[in-house]
Ligand SMILES: Nc1ncnc2c1ncn2[C@@H]1O[C@H](COP(=O)(O)OP(=O)(O)O)[C@@H](O)[C@H]1O
């Protein structure tokens with residue numbers, strides 16, 4: 519059976535596509551077959567990234583395809599070990615449909631209260647709609663300092679949610695890597711790759727728990 523990990527958030531720019539790509543890269547490097555379903559049909563950012571990756575002939579190869587809904591993505595992904603849903607911003611309805619299809623729902627978030635509060639509200643809404651809390655996890659992104667990370671972690675724990683170990687620092691090198699079709703685990707900086715990989719490995723651990 520295909521496992522499904524979905525990245526959701528009401529906000530754009532929090533890191534859904536960034537983490538989708540890194541997860542796909544690491545799972546593919548581990549020898550499993552993986553597909554990213556790009557549900558952000560207006561932006562299609564992961565589809566564009568995939569084109570850049572193919573053009574630069576970066577291995578391992580990953581599969582990316584645009585879909586209109588989570589249901590369509592699921593129906594077309596039976597032969598893959600893992601389906602990664604790179605969700606669109608906005609629309610709670612689509613988010614709920616995506617969450618129902620997923621074994622694990624990851625919400626990337628920044629560390630400011632402006633990011634954390636709407637993120638918690640979003641998960642509260644999913645729980646209220648019947649998605650089990652155990653299937654939800656936050657991923658911290660655009661972190662500046664260790665103190666900032668620790669405060670954000672405490673806030674989300676206090677709200678009742680799992681926060682994945684590890685985080686992504688805010689770094690131009692992560693943008694640069696992705697511009698060229700690489701993932702945030704494939705930058706030119708070993709330290710940044712290790713840091714990104716820690717977050718992705720804890721995601722994989724949670725998804726396979
Ligand atoms: N930790 C980070 N450091 C620097 N840039 C980042 C980081 N995370 C994401 N970005 C950049 O921010 C932009 C938005 O990220 P993206 O993953 O596309 O968000 P979403 O899919 O949630 O809209 C992209 O240009 C991406 O490269």
Ligand SMILES: [Mg+2]
Nearest residue numbers: 534535558563
């Ligand atoms: Mg995106």
